[in-house]
Amino acid sequence: MRQPDPRLDGIPTPALVYDLDKLRAAALRLRALAESAGGIACYSVKANREAEVLRELAAAGFCADVASEAELDAAVNAGMPIFSATSPGWSGKALARLDAAGATIYFDHEPQIAAARQAGLRLEKHGARVSMPGDYRHFGFEWPDAAATLRQCFGCHFRRFHFHCGEIGDCDSLARRLARIETLLAGCEVEEINFGGGYGVLSNRADELEAAFELFGDFGQRIGARLVFEFGKVAVARCGVLLASVLAVKRRAGLQFAVVDCSAFNLGEWEPRQLWACDRAEPWSQPTRIVGPSCYEGDLFAATSPAPPLQVGDRLVFAPMGAYAASIAASLHGLPQPASFFLPRAVAAASTGILHATPTT
Numbered sequence: 001m002r003q004p005d006p007r008l009d010g011i012p013t014p015a016l017v018y019d020l021d022k023l024r025a026a027a028l029r030l031r032a033l034a035e036s037a038g039g040i041a042c043y044s045v046k047a048n049r050e051a052e053v054l055r056e057l058a059a060a061g062f063c064a065d066v067a068s069e070a071e072l073d074a075a076v077n078a079g080m081p082i083f084s085a086t087s088p089g090w091s092g093k094a095l096a097r098l099d100a101a102g103a104t105i106y107f108d109h110e111p112q113i114a115a116a117r118q119a120g121l122r123l124e125k126h127g128a129r130v131s132m133p134g135d136y137r138h139f140g141f142e143w144p145d146a147a148a149t150l151r152q153c154f155g156c157h158f159r160r161f162h163f164h165c166g167e168i169g170d171c172d173s174l175a176r177r178l179a180r181i182e183t184l185l186a187g188c189e190v191e192e193i194n195f196g197g198g199y200g201v202l203s204n205r206a207d208e209l210e211a212a213f214e215l216f217g218d219f220g221q222r223i224g225a226r227l228v229f230e231f232g233k234v235a236v237a238r239c240g241v242l243l244a245s246v247l248a249v250k251r252r253a254g255l256q257f258a259v260v261d262c263s264a265f266n267l268g269e270w271e272p273r274q275l276w277a278c279d280r281a282e283p284w285s286q287p288t289r290i291v292g293p294s295c296y297e298g299d300l301f302a303a304t305s306p307a308p309p310l311q312v313g314d315r316l317v318f319a320p321m322g323a324y325a326a327s328i329a330a331s332l333h334g335l336p337q338p339a340s341f342f343l344p345r346a347v348a349a350a351s352t353g354i355l356h357a358t359p360t361t
Helices: 020-036 051-059 069-077 092-100 110-118 145-154 171-184 206-223 233-239 346-352
Strands: 015-019 039-044 063-066 082-085 104-107 127-129 160-162 192-194 226-231 240-252 255-260 274-278 286-291 300-307 315-319 339-343 356-358
Touching: 015 020, 020 039, 020 051, 020 206, 020 226, 020 233, 020 339, 039 082, 051 069, 051 233, 063 069, 069 082, 069 092, 082 226, 092 104, 092 110, 104 110, 104 160, 104 192, 110 145, 171 206, 206 226, 233 240, 255 300, 274 300
Parallel strands: 015 339, 039 063, 039 226, 063 082, 082 104, 104 127, 127 160, 160 192, 192 226, 255 286
Antiparallel strands: 015 240, 240 255, 240 315, 274 315, 286 300, 339 356
């Protein structure tokens, strides 16, 4: 039985609420891990591009990794240095902007390199994204086979490489991944390796996460290259919650159905969310299906979740909602998106309440 944080009192629903203290603590921990491995901490702006979030991460020493011009604009406007950029869809104009901003561009395909050369970029200042087995195989170049082709067609010899192949389940799978990367780069002159993201599962166990970065550090020393880590979900997911109100309740065949004032579908389905807290004091004894206000049968926050007996007007808290929610929001039925609220620092919470609210557009 969990009660909502009292700092949520008075916030109108639906709302995405971010805890800046929690965000800063997570950011500093991740930066320390990256630096312990001799690496650089970047933030994947795609996870959440709220200006307040970006400013907080920049203050914690993070640089930005961007995958669109909208993300580039958001990072620049928030004062976050641009470190890297990876996307199969960059135009020549966008590539020139990224180069001028100081980003390392990891090229995804030959037409992108041709566009960069036409835009006047010095190609060897940048790098190549390397294809890895699995669901991400269609991204990047087949290495090392592509190296000779790129030298012949473009006269470039890349020393910076980007690898990404999804979530790292544990240290054993990471060790296999690092061995694969070392094999792919055998005989190459390597200046920098960007490992992309995928640290969310590891972050559920502090000891496993620390052991993983020891492996990264050993790898970096062995290869003699600078390492780059793109933290996205792991940096911001647990720092945000969704606050929603119950619009209607039905009870059928032992199951409680609750309709809330925010669409789960519109907030994206990348990450599983759970009912975290409710402002009712009764035991969580009712199997409950929690749905959004749309006409889509898949608009589910929870297919079956324990909850107290609910009534219209009850306020529910869902977590984690800090990543891949507002940044990938849809607009089924034209339903409005939740406004974003940022809790103040803990030292000021009692006296100032909510720092400010920004309607999401």
